[in-house]
Amino acid sequence: MYREQTKVVKIGDRVIGGGNPILIQSMTNTKTEDVEATVAQILELEAAGCDIIRSTVPTLEAAKALGEIKKRIHIPIVADIHFDYRMAIAAIENGADKIRINPGNIGSSERVKAVVDKAKEYNVPIRVGVNSGSLEKHIIEKYGKVTAEGLVESALDKVKMIEDMGYDNLVVSIKSSDVLMCARAHELLAPKCQYPLHVGITEAGTLFRGNIKSAIGLGIILNQGIGDTIRVSLTGDPVNEIASAKQILKTLGLRKGGIEVVSCPTCGRTNIDLIGLANEVEKMVTEFDNLNIKVAVMGCVVNGPGEAKEADIGIAGGKGEGLLIKKGQVVRKIPESDLLAVLREELSNWNEA
Known part of the structure; x- marks a missing residue:
């Protein structure tokens, strides 16, 4: 796997590369100068x-x-720098755990x-970041347009520039809003980048x-073993990014922990507000990241137990009542109004179950 061959890089108290677990990143959308809001x-x-x-x-x-900000948070903070090299220097001096720059927009090689x-x-x-929206003019002219090959060439050029300056504590990113171009660029870059x-x-x-x-x-990218942070x-709201990233990693089998919720799409047999119930369950289970189980939410007591048989626990709705199901077996009937509360209680005591 490609990830196991990369250099190990320490960011604050976290470690990436070399086959270490893929870490999830996000970016604040507050004014960084506003310490209270940012924290x-x-x-x-x-x-x-x-x-x-x-x-x-x-x-x-x-x-x-x-x-x-660093004094009041518990994860590494990366300073995102564009254009002004002095901000990168100041960020490092003030405790940034990593900086993100595009050497192409920082200015001269001296800077x-x-x-x-x-x-x-x-x-x-240093995270060397190259974006399809800011690709150098000469590379666009070389390939005739923005291409995956151009993104890779630009990234490797920037990496070599920094290596030639005697530094190799690097992370690389190449991004595009074009999904297939981005995937192709990573396929090209991975075997050429340590x-x-x-x-x-x-x-x-x-x-x-x-x-x-x-x-x-x-x-596409992660399934090829490419990627160390995402x-x-x-x-x-950036909080939504975390839930999505966790689900992507879990779906690919790259992260354990957290409850997986499966739910039926509803049909004419559904006699409860399954959509509302499923959404409530989805939100509620985020409280139980310590559990690595599957929860089923079904709208029909006829097929519910069968459809939920591969789940560890599930609920199925009927008309005014529902079922609590464990490993495909009906445990008991529950008033419809109590379904969510009973499920929460079961999850709260899961280790005792």
């Missing part, structure tokens, strides 16, 4: 299961805020070297569209 959002993301957080550092005030020298002094990893890869479909879109594009793109980029 509040990061703590919410931590609770959802975020492993590494990235925050933009466009100003010196934002760079200085990193120091105070890039100043950043690299500071990262070397503090032993802070560094851990951060994977994502950039600017994926809103919750609906972005989840579909990210699930397909990340599924981000599901969604327009909206």
